[in-house]
Amino acid sequence: MKTRRSIHAPFALTGLLALLFIAGFVAGCGISGTDIEKFAKGEVERLSGEKAVVEDESKEKTDDPKEIQVYYNKFNKSVSNRTRFQTGTKDIIALDVMPKDTTGEVNWTAAVILGVIDPAPSIDLNVEDEPPFDLNVFIEAKVALMANVLFPHSIHTYWLKCSNCHPGIFLPEAGANKISMNEIFEGKWCGRCHGKVAFTFWPRANCVRCHIIPKGESLSKENWQ
Numbered sequence: 001m002k003t004r005r006s007i008h009a010p011f012a013l014t015g016l017l018a019l020l021f022i023a024g025f026v027a028g029c030g031i032s033g034t035d036i037e038k039f040a041k042g043e044v045e046r047l048s049g050e051k052a053v054v055e056d057e058s059k060e061k062t063d064d065p066k067e068i069q070v071y072y073n074k075f076n077k078s079v080s081n082r083t084r085f086q087t088g089t090k091d092i093i094a095l096d097v098m099p100k101d102t103t104g105e106v107n108w109t110a111a112v113i114l115g116v117i118d119p120a121p122s123i124d125l126n127v128e129d130e131p132p133f134d135l136n137v138f139i140e141a142k143v144a145l146m147a148n149v150l151f152p153h154s155i156h157t158y159w160l161k162c163s164n165c166h167p168g169i170f171l172p173e174a175g176a177n178k179i180s181m182n183e184i185f186e187g188k189w190c191g192r193c194h195g196k197v198a199f200t201f202w203p204r205a206n207c208v209r210c211h212i213i214p215k216g217e218s219l220s221k222e223n224w225q
């Protein structure tokens, strides 16, 4: 039976995500999933000084799409919370106030979510802004322990039109596209933008921006397909 954990501390959640992600890289060292979870929980408590609250396994799993959405939005929020602010940008003074990611590049997602910028939809002042499309698509990373991917329509449609991706890059149907990480690295699928005009793959902290849901934290796949 699948379980759902909620850890009542934003840092704890971020820490757990990071740890489980790192755990993905040590797969194959003979450590079982349960050991990793126990270790991660201990680390979360140690680092945050708070007790990680793990929900009773026997508790009913939710099927309410709204509740699931809230759960995944929390992950998104934890990503933007992880961003750090720094001043003194290379050449472009206008970017000094912008939140930066671990490479020192602007984190445009955080810039929007934290309200640092609020771009107009067009230079034509008569064009009305369209609200972003709030739909998260769950994409399983098809290897053991590699954290799963969450594709958020919200931040993408904040910047882009549906026709930038559909149907040219992705058929608009969950699971219909045979995406692989190798092809992404080669510049296909997500790699049409990421690594070019949107945030890059490396360093490892950037992997987690897409691979945001540790295995075992996914609720159940059935909820998504």
Ligand code: HEC
Binding pocket: 133, 137, 139, 151, 153, 156, 157, 160, 161, 162, 163, 164, 165, 166, 170, 171, 172, 173, 174, 175, 176, 177, 178
């Ligand atoms: C940045 C690229 C991108 C943009 C822009 C985009 N989408 Fe998507 N969309 C995706 C991806 C990726 C998937 C998941 C495909 C998969 O799982 O194989 C998807 C899936 C979908 C699905 C299927 C959901 C499901 O559960 O089956 C619908 C419907 C959809 N998009 C509608 C839209 C609409 C409407 C817009 C504009 C408001 C839009 N998309 C903009 C990338 C995009």
Ligand code: HEC
Binding pocket: 079, 080, 107, 108, 109, 110, 149, 150, 151, 152, 155, 156, 159, 160, 164, 165, 169, 189, 190, 191, 192, 193, 194, 197, 198, 199, 209, 210
């Ligand atoms: C058409 C261009 C385009 C495609 C294709 C695209 N993205 Fe993005 N993505 C963006 C832009 C632009 C942003 C916001 C700016 C930025 O963060 O660099 C963004 C932001 C994100 C974010 C926000 C989280 C964060 O920390 O900033 C995630 C997650 C993400 N993309 C995942 C994906 C995944 C997964 C795919 C493929 C299934 C994908 N994207 C395909 C353009 C694209």
Ligand code: HEC
Binding pocket: 139, 140, 141, 142, 143, 146, 149, 178, 179, 180, 181, 182, 184, 190, 191, 194, 200, 201, 202, 203, 204, 206, 207, 208, 209, 210, 211
């Ligand atoms: C822009 C979003 C994005 C980023 C950044 C990203 N990935 Fe992925 N990754 C995906 C998507 C989408 C899949 C789903 C493909 C599948 O397995 O069906 C995936 C799948 C994978 C898989 C599963 C096996 C495979 O080939 O499909 C591995 C392993 C992986 N990624 C490793 C990484 C590593 C390591 C990084 C950082 C260097 C990274 N990814 C960064 C989107 C991303």
